[in-house]
Amino acid sequence: MDKVRIGIVGIGNMGTGHAKYLIEGQVKGAELAAVSDVRPERLQQAREEWGDRVKTFASAEEMFGSGEVDGVLLCTPHYEHPQQAIAAFAAGLHVLVEKPAGVYTRQVREMNDAAAASGKVYGIMYNQxxxxxxxxxxxxxxxxxxxxxxxxxxxxxxxxxxxxxxxxxxxxxxxxxxxxxxxxxxxxxxxxxxxxxxxxxxxxxxxxxxxxxxxxxxxxxxxxxxxxxxxxxxxxxxxxxxxxxxxxxxEISGDRGKIVIEDDKITFWRLRELESEFNANNEEAFKQPEVWKFDVPVASGGAQHLEITQDWTNAILKGTPLLAPGEDGIKxxxxxxxxxxxxxxxxxxxxxxxxxxxxxxxxxxxxxxxxxxxxx
The missing domain is CATH 3.30.360.10 (Dihydrodipicolinate Reductase; domain 2)
Known part of the structure; x- marks a missing residue:
């Protein structure tokens, strides 16, 4: 396989957003091959906007069995994620599910078990x-x-x-x-x-x-x-x-200080030595460890949803590890x-x-x- 044919289940706000960057070819090694939705008006809009280049299906199950897709991105209501993922795995498809994985963990555990048994690539849209x-x-x-x-x-x-x-x-x-x-x-x-x-x-x-x-x-x-x-x-x-x-x-406090994320930046109050070591050796009643405060440099980038879809595509084509494995959704x-x-x-x-x-x-x-x- 040199290209993953992706099908999107549910073309509401999220599904349409994913479709846009796929249609524009922003995910290397992937193409939007099909969409499904239970609302006829949404399918009609899809046909008018994308023409014959994207197949349309009135149900997820019909798309799963069509042979038109290699993997599916589930963008449906929360309750439907596990049952649709299980059906997709049964059809031999890779799955990328929108968050949350489901509503209750018992249902999501069944989805995780189906994924493990399928051997397919299973990711979750934890774009953050x-x-x-x-x-x-x-x-x-x-x-x-x-x-x-x-x-x-x-x-x-x-x-x-x-x-x-x-x-x-x-x-x-x-x-x-x-x-x-x-x-x-x-x-x-x-x-x-x-x-x-x-x-x-x-x-x-x-x-x-x-x-x-x-x-x-x-x-x-x-x-x-x-x-x-x-x-x-x-x-x-x-x-x-x-x-x-x-x-x-x-805010996360540790043995060597405190890190705070706020206003899109990371600030680190770093102790010169571990607090536990300072405490073990200090003999002055009110002395505190020496603290250095600085902003942590952070690289630019982070393509959010597109990056997770690219990562999932790479895992399918190249076997690379997932940044957001679907199994993590249960946590x-x-x-x-x-x-x-x-x-x-x-x-x-x-x-x-x-x-x-x-x-x-x-x-x-x-x-x-x-x-x-x-x-x-």
Missing amino acids: RSNPIYSKLRELIASGELGEVRRTNWIITNWYRSQAYYNSGGWRATWAGEGGGVLINQDPHQLDLWQWTTGLMPTRIRAFCQFGKHRDIEVENDVTAYVEYENGATGVFVTSTYECPGTNRY GLTLSNAMLLSTWTDAWVDLPIDEDLFYEKLQERIEQAAKAKKAE
Whole structure:
């Protein structure tokens, strides 16, 4: 194979965005061969815009079995990602799935198992992994430059969404339509980066989610979570969609200082020696380690979605390792599922989570919301 024929499932906003750079030939070794959508008007628009060069199909399954594509990019609603990926693997196709991987980890685990059995290249659209700022942070932590991680703290409240936004689609901010709120819609990238940059997954989580705070919606739009790690480190994750202006500040404290990402730059407060070594040798009551503050240089670039698609294409054609393997999608989803489950049970949640209990609680929320709508 010298070129990957890509099919896009779902040509809404995200699917159309991916289609544009593929049509323009910006991904080397790939071409947009086909699209599918359940909405006839979207397929008609595709035919009018792209003509015969792109095949159109009324269902994903029809496209999977057509022989027209080698791999598919899934840009459909959250709940549909796992079932469509499993069907694509069964048809012998490579898969690149938009975030989030799914709504609940039990479903995503089945997708991961199908991917492993298929032997096909399986990626997820975690495009923020291509952001040089976060790749630099990961490098600094992995190299030991920060020392052992002691605390993580991410405040990400600049997701302002008005009531008009939520009213723009009946599926928005519903348990049945999206499967959640800010955690599954706005925060999948941050939840992924939180564990990817540090290399740490929590051992347990205690979270407090508020549902429909200052908005007429069913799902969570205000979250404060506290986590504990195996090495003794702790972390806090705070997010919302109603604060204006919001904040995006990611802070990691380690044995050799503190790194902060804010306003698109990395600032490092670096200790001249490890705090643990200073503490072991110091005999002066109020003395502190010497600190150097500086901005960390970060390379330009980071093509975001296009770069992840190029990376996936390279893996198919050349066997290169993926920047964002599809299997990683379950990690960030585990964090969001755990935060909701902790709130619903009003208790600590150990990781790995009780997947059956989460699914049961999710179904209860869907049923409650349906009853409430009928009663209106």
